[in-house]
Structure formats: structure tokens, C-alpha cells
Amino acid sequence: MQDVGKLAQVSAMTVSRVLKNDPGVSEATRERVFAAVDRLGYRRNQTARSLRLGGSGMIGLVVTNLANPFYSRLALGVQEVATEYGFRMLLSNSAEQSEREPDLIDGLVDHQVEGLIVVPAGSRQQHLAGAMRHVPVVLAARPPAGLDTDCVLVEDFHGAREATACLLSEGHTRIAFLGNPPALYTGAERLRGFWAAHEEAGVEPDSTLIRQGLVDAATAERxxxxxxxxxxxxTALFCTNNRISQGAIRALYRTGTTLPLAGFDDFDLSDVLGLPLTLVSYDADEIGRQAARLLVDRLDRREGEPPAPRRVTVPTRVIRHGVPSGGPRSAPPSPA
Incomplete structure (x- = not known):
């Protein structure tokens, strides 16, 4: 800014005022400063400025699968609140590989992020305890394991129980369960809700119809x-996330079968498929917003006594698409 000021024949402070669009600067001075900026190719070093003022102004977000629309929406929610409070967001994707996550966390801490929001890829979280010695950490979608920190969760158990109960109320007693790995919190909680709905209806689930460990649409389809x-x-299917639901729908299409399907996560075009769908919907953006608010609150309290660990739960609701089955039906013959 001193070089720009010298060329424009103004002080560095005036250059700063121009770059901040201070209305008190004359138009002639503004034009001279911008001409000098263009000539010298000046760009403000925001990182250096933030460090001088105390803190990088950045927060890190680690998700498990950015290709999944759920995590894209969560990231948008985090970014919304981060921008509101003057932070920038650095995004990393673990690709659901828990062994990659420690390096991603270390890299973000090394880049001087002021805090972290993490969707853990696995149940082992010791590396997060190490990061918490340097910055506050908030978990999203999955709870802490052996850590004293904030988290934002979805009503996984309640949503799965409610959606399964809808199928049971229509007379279905042979409901297949297509789930993600049982070691994941969401997989375990949604199976628990599925089982609870059966117990409340007095129906014994058929364990031979339960498939776990599905990681994407392809494994779900098989x-x-x-x-x-x-x-x-x-006579009906329950799926624990949107990718598994999409794989199951492909299987129904390939076999020419029409069965009611219940599952977690609404997804694009679900309302126009013409299939009897019962979907557990929730605001994924709100998960990100809540996690970011918890993190910003911890950052604001760095000088005082930190708050006790908090748990926020985002509610779910069941939505119905297509025509309810009205009871178990046999599969129609395959189309020509």
C-alpha cells in the first residue's frame, strides 16, 4: 500500500480507505489510487492482514463425500454462517477413508484455521483430540467418541422408526433393510429405529432381509x-440414505418391480418417479448452520471459560410421494 500511495501521491491510509470504498474519499483521489493499483498489480494479502489482527479468519470443514448432495448442502450451511461472521471456509473431503482424515485435519491446522467442523469418517477419533489442543472442533452428523466437544445430529432413530412404521401400517411384514456400514453412527441408529418400529407393531423382522455395509448406489443395487x-x-424396502435408495430404485426398474420404498434423505425428482416413496426429510443446510454457530460461539469465548459440550438435534419429517401401496403386493411381470 505504501508503493501504491507513493505512485498515487497519497498516504497508505488513503489507499486503505479507497480499497474499503470509504465514501469520504474524493472521486479524483479514488481514480488515482485505482490507476496505481492497476499499474502495480497490487492485491491485498488478506492472510497476512488477518494474522496481524489476530487469527487467520478461516475455519475448516471436513466431509466424507462431497459428491453426496447431503454434504454439499451441509457445506452451504456452514459457509452461510461463516460469511455472516466474517470467516472464510476451507473445505476438505475424506472420501469416506478414515485413514486419510488425520492428514486432512493436520493440514488444516497447519494452515492456521481458527476452528474445525468435521464429519468423522469412522468411529476412531483420537486424531481429533490432538487437533482440539490447538483449535475448537465441532462434529456434524455423527457424535463424538471419547471427546468432550459439540455436535449436531439428525433424528436418525426417530426418522427411521417413523418411516418404517408407515410401511408396517400398510400391512407390510417383510420389509428389507438396506443399510450403510453398521460401524457408522447413522447406520446403527437407523437400524435401531427400523427394529423399534417392528417391535412396536408386534412384527418380527426377517433377519435374512437385512443387508448392511452398503457404501454407494452400486452396492445397494446389487x-x-x-x-x-x-x-x-x-414386499417393501427401507434404505438408510439417498444413494442406497437410488441403487434400490435402479434394481426395481431393472426387474420391472413396483414395491413401496422408505428411506432417509429426500432427493431430486423423487416426487415425479411415480413410485410409492416414503422419505425421511430434514434440512441439511441447517446442520451446517448449527455447527458453524456452535463453532463461532466457541471462538468468541476463547478468552473465558469454555462452555460445556453441547448437542443439537435437527428434526426430521416424513414425506410421501406417489400412491401408497395399501398393503403388500406381488411384483408385476417384467415389461416387454
């Missing part, structure tokens, strides 16, 4: 095809 090929297959 599992669903295997179940649909059984002589005594399911």
Missing part, C-alpha cells in the same frame, strides 16, 4: 437385486 430374486422376497 443387494436389492439379490433380495428381489428370492422366491420369498420382500
Amino acid at each position: 443387494a436389492a437385486l439379490d433380495l428381489l430374486d428370492r422366491s420369498k422376497g420382500p
Whole structure:
């Protein structure tokens, strides 16, 4: 700024006022400063400025699968609140590989982020305890394991129980369960809700119709095809996330079968597929917003006594698409 000021024949302070669009600077001075900026190719070093003022002004976000629309929406929620409070967001993707996560966390801490929001890729979280010695950490979508920190969760158990209860109320007693790995909190809680709905209805789930460890649409499609090929297959399906639901829908399409499907996460075009769908919906953006608010609150309290760990739960609601089945139906013949 001193070089720009010298060329424009003004002080460095005046250069700063121009770059901040201070209305008290004359138009002639503004034009001279911008001409000098263009000539010298000046760009303000925001990182150096933030460090001088105390803190980098950045927060880090680590998600497990950026290709999943859920995490894209969560990131938008984090960014919304970060921008509101003057922070920038650095985003990293672990690709659901828990062994990659410690390096991503260390890299963000090394880049001087002031805090972290993390969706853990696995149940082992010792590396997060190490990061918490340097910056506050808030977890999203999955709870802390052996850590004293804030987290934002979804009503996984309640949503799965409610959606499964809808199928049971229609007379379905052979409901297949297509779930993500049981070691994940969401997989375990949604199976627990699925089981609880059966217990409340007085129906014993068929364990041979339960498939876990599905990681994407392709594995879900193969599992669903295997179940649909059984002589005594399911009359309805429950899926624990949007990718698994999409894989199951592909299996139904390939076999020419129409079965009611319940699952977590609404997804694009679900309302125009013409299938009987019961979907657990929630505001993924709100998960990100709540996590960012908890983190900003911890950053504001760095000089005082930190708050006790807090847990925020984002509510779910069940939405219905298509025509309810009205009871179990056999699969129609495959189309020509």
C-alpha cells in the first residue's frame, strides 16, 4: 500500500480507505489510487492482514463425500454462517477413508484455521483430540467418541422408526433393510429405529432381509437385486440414505418391480418417479448452520471459560410421494 500511495501521491491510509470504498474519499483521489493499483498489480494479502489482527479468519470443514448432495448442502450451511461472521471456509473431503482424515485435519491446522467442523469418517477419533489442543472442533452428523466437544445430529432413530412404521401400517411384514456400514453412527441408529418400529407393531423382522455395509448406489443395487430374486422376497424396502435408495430404485426398474420404498434423505425428482416413496426429510443446510454457530460461539469465548459440550438435534419429517401401496403386493411381470 505504501508503493501504491507513493505512485498515487497519497498516504497508505488513503489507499486503505479507497480499497474499503470509504465514501469520504474524493472521486479524483479514488481514480488515482485505482490507476496505481492497476499499474502495480497490487492485491491485498488478506492472510497476512488477518494474522496481524489476530487469527487467520478461516475455519475448516471436513466431509466424507462431497459428491453426496447431503454434504454439499451441509457445506452451504456452514459457509452461510461463516460469511455472516466474517470467516472464510476451507473445505476438505475424506472420501469416506478414515485413514486419510488425520492428514486432512493436520493440514488444516497447519494452515492456521481458527476452528474445525468435521464429519468423522469412522468411529476412531483420537486424531481429533490432538487437533482440539490447538483449535475448537465441532462434529456434524455423527457424535463424538471419547471427546468432550459439540455436535449436531439428525433424528436418525426417530426418522427411521417413523418411516418404517408407515410401511408396517400398510400391512407390510417383510420389509428389507438396506443399510450403510453398521460401524457408522447413522447406520446403527437407523437400524435401531427400523427394529423399534417392528417391535412396536408386534412384527418380527426377517433377519435374512437385512443387508448392511452398503457404501454407494452400486452396492445397494446389487443387494436389492439379490433380495428381489428370492422366491420369498420382500414386499417393501427401507434404505438408510439417498444413494442406497437410488441403487434400490435402479434394481426395481431393472426387474420391472413396483414395491413401496422408505428411506432417509429426500432427493431430486423423487416426487415425479411415480413410485410409492416414503422419505425421511430434514434440512441439511441447517446442520451446517448449527455447527458453524456452535463453532463461532466457541471462538468468541476463547478468552473465558469454555462452555460445556453441547448437542443439537435437527428434526426430521416424513414425506410421501406417489400412491401408497395399501398393503403388500406381488411384483408385476417384467415389461416387454
